Amino acid sequence: DGGITQSPKYLFRKEGQNVTLSCEQNLNHDAMYWYRQDPGQGLRLIYYSQIVNDFQKGDIAEGYSVSREKKESFPLTVTSAQKNPTAFYLCASSIGAGAGANVLTFGAGSRLTVL
Amino acid sequence: DAKTTQPNSMESNEEEPVHLPCNHSTISGTDYIHWYRQLPSQGPEYVIHGLTSNVNNRMASLAIAEDRKSSTLILHRATLRDAAVYYCILRDHTTSGTYKYIFGTGTRLKVLA
Numbered sequence: 001d002g003g004i005t006q007s008p009k010y011l012f013r014k015e016g017q018n019v020t021l022s023c024e025q026n027l028n029h030d031a032m033y034w035y036r037q038d039p040g041q042g043l044r045l046i047y048y049s050q051i052v053n054d055f056q057k058g059d060i061a062e063g064y065s066v067s068r069e070k071k072e073s074f075p076l077t078v079t080s081a082q083k084n085p086t087a088f089y090l091c092a093s094s095i096g097a098g099a100g101a102n103v104l105t106f107g108a109g110s111r112l113t114v115l
Numbered sequence: 116d117a118k119t120t121q122p123n124s125m126e127s128n129e130e131e132p133v134h135l136p137c138n139h140s141t142i143s144g145t146d147y148i149h150w151y152r153q154l155p156s157q158g159p160e161y162v163i164h165g166l167t168s169n170v171n172n173r174m175a176s177l178a179i180a181e182d183r184k185s186s187t188l189i190l191h192r193a194t195l196r197d198a199a200v201y202y203c204i205l206r207d208h209t210t211s212g213t214y215k216y217i218f219g220t221g222t223r224l225k226v227l228a
Contacts, residue, residue: 033215033216035218041220042202042218042219042220042221043159043202043218044218045215045216045217045218048215050214056215058215059217088156090158090159092158092159092216102147102206102214103149103161103164104149104151104159104161104216105161106158106159106160107158108157108158109156109157109158111156
């Protein structure tokens with residue numbers, strides 16, 4: 001079945017460590033997105049990518065980095081510069097530019113806890 | 116940013132219809148209105164989308180105002196499994212020519228047995 005796979009589902013990190021969250025899709029979608037969700041809050045956009053080898057900052061990009069070397073993969077690195085990284089991270093994809101509706105498909109999420 | 120406004124929470128009795136409103140007064144002419152819902156500790160799932168005309172699918176109906184500045188998601192018979200946070204979102208065009216999707220805080224729907 002086509003979909004988005006995020007890993008790991010749960011991750012614990014010590015302060016000062018970088019950690020990378022994986023996001024893989026087999027939907028042949030061009031666009032991919034990373035969102036952060038804090039308890040009781042909505043989703044906030046971290047980074048997004050419309051095509052391979054290109055990505056843009058979202059509303060809360062500070063302390064995060066991404067790469068888009070392959071169409072199906074959009075990993076997110078939470079760096080030590082991110083002051084409050086404990087959150088639920090969601091990856092999504094959509095067909096991409098030119099497709100009018102561009103429905104988003106989400107992964108199951110990765111929950112990061114900083115100890 | 117393309118902004119939507121939704122009530123923080125709503126309640127409904129099981130088996131009754133639910134109307135979830137959304138205001139989007141800054142919508143541009145070519146933007147679709149999307150609705151997603153999120154169960155606890157899960158990623159959001161697509162519910163429905165529309166451009167100008169009302170839309171129906173197996174999950175819900177979407178009623179869009181004639182001026183497109185508001186819309187209403189209609190769940191015809193709420194069940195306990197429909198208890199979730201419902202998000203109404205628009206595609207936001209950026210100055211660089213790309214676009215993104217901005218989620219608000221959504222409406223938390225509570226369904227009473």
